[in-house]
Amino acid sequence: MVNIADSPGAQKLVDDPFGSRPYLVFWEVTRACALACKHCRAVAQPKRHPDELTSEEAERLVDQLAELSPPMLILTGGDPLMRLDVLQIAQRADERGMRVGLSPAATARLSNYDFDVIRQAGVSSMSLSLDGATRETHDAFRGVKGTFDRTIDAVHRAKAAGLSVQINTTLTAHNLDEFDAFRDLMFELEPSMWSVFILVPTGRAGVVDMPSADALESVFERMADLVGKAPFGIKTTEGHHFRRVLAQRGHGGQRGRQGMRTPLGIRDGRGVMFISHTGVVSPSGFLPADCGNVRDVHPAEVYREHPLFVSLRDSDALGGKCGRCEFRTICGGSRARAYGVTGDMFAAEPACSYQPKSTR
Template identity: 60%
Template sequence: MRPVFSETDLNERPFLVFWEVTRACALACRHCRAVAQPRPHPDELTHEEALRLIDQLAELRPPMLVLTGGDPVMRPDILELVRAASGKGLHVALSPAATARLLHTDFHALKEAGVQSMSLSLDGAHESTHDAFRGVPHTYERTLRAAEMAKEAGMHLQINTTITRSTLGEFDDFVELVKKMKPGMWSVFLLVPTGRAAMDEMPAAEDVEAVWKKLSRISHEVSFGVKTTEGHHYRRVALQEARAQGSKPARRAIPTRDGKGIMFISHTGEIQPSGFLPITAGNVRTDDPGEIYRTHPLFLKLRDDNALQGKCGRCEYRTICGGSRSRAYAVYGDMMAEDNLCPYQPRLSQHHD
């Protein structure tokens, strides 16, 4: 069962809450946003604090709660947290690292506890490129095995792929690989230079545009859903391509971006617009996450399409796209600046009022 999104008012509640339950992780990925560590942070939310947060999130009722990390499976109470969240009616997704520990985890027990979806990362279309990216050998084969295990356990499977300058050339191979894997959703993530990710790994805007055009065509041919993360201008491309064909995009995009339909809670309880936009608006130890999402000036500004600057502010697609606020912040130090990986020149000459 996938949650229904049409009823979600993005000013009232986030569509997706990402909760980094721990920073502990056995991998050392090149682009790690969390700069994950081998051991948990001493100030990580305790079991009691985590349960209290689940109560607050249950009141907020986001359509999906993603337990991420680090590696969420490294948290000893992960099954209890899943059970608590699922018991309160939350749709729980798990985003683990493909480690030996994961393959020894009972996927049926995870499903029974309430994990409805699992997302796994594939960042190289071949074993050599993926393992080099993830910093640990055998990660590729473990990811393929974990994907099979998730499907066998009856979970909805999402494959996440990061597009960088180095992996652009493998895009067609990725498509073939994902077709073989038959996930429920393929999410193509456009690099944000934060954490361990470097500026020089960002692809050129024109190359990204070409990939989005391909992705738009593929979205009509494959059995799984296709979406992007921090690549919001894919929605513009899909719309333009559909109009040119006289058809509709393969699926209706929810116009989320950092702080607009997205909220992130860090391992120490910090409330942020997303895991890639490290500006803190409060802490769950002292603040109610729903209240922060609805009323904090940071979130209000991020949801204001007319507060966007540069060509994003002039763009006729800004309400469905709005560019990556994380990348604007990472590249220009201004979260409302234009998205440097979109080459589109808007038709509008000035702001709409």
């Protein structure tokens, strides 16, 4: 973990639409997982960490998050189902007014779960990953045979149970040529949302695994062709410049969000907060900066007042071409990828080929 004391623009007061609360809170309830994914952010392990938040600490955290009142709480991992009290956590969060999402791994454990019980516990949505468009490529990516079939089965079971389904696809240099097949698969499965993750070099993933900026631009153009036509929503994770492509096409302009359900401008630390299995608070799961621990400080205080969070919410604190870009308030680039590639969280987005028109 990287400890942050000071960061550019940390004390600058800005008109901050995301200043009071995050829109999305990702809580890594455990790092335990039975899979061995090539790109795993968490570098997940087979067994639970001895210093995970206890059930009592988890209950306290849910109550604190309810005070912060984020519109969405996502329970992730590792595999959150490896934590035996995960549905109790979900139910407590639901009872305190939060919309709860669950992001499980497609293992035999998930196959044995009653999805109606998951929904009755207060989970409203489930995100499942397909990182290969075929059985062979996905199972190779995930490191365990049978994962593709279990994922497809889980999509159908989740929809039958009344859960909103999001399918996550991580694009890398190695699976970019499957994009058309991914697209066709989404039309078959018809999730509520297709979230295209753009790989960040962290955890088990390296810079060599990143797609090139030019290749991504081409993919984003093809994704934009689907907006308003596909029977599912389309968004990106750590691929914020897709919003710029949409704006350039006139899809709602810079203030619109056609094809997306989250407000424009969200990025690491700006509308997003991540809490690790041991309680460490970071701007996102892909940006491993230690901004405090929920065992010692209220998560609302970290989000609203920590200098790094304050700086990351300031689009004028961005460096390089991102700082000059006319789309910086709706995009701002992946701060996690900038850090993973350059060591500077405020550097230009390495995976964007756009050259700003502004000379600011």
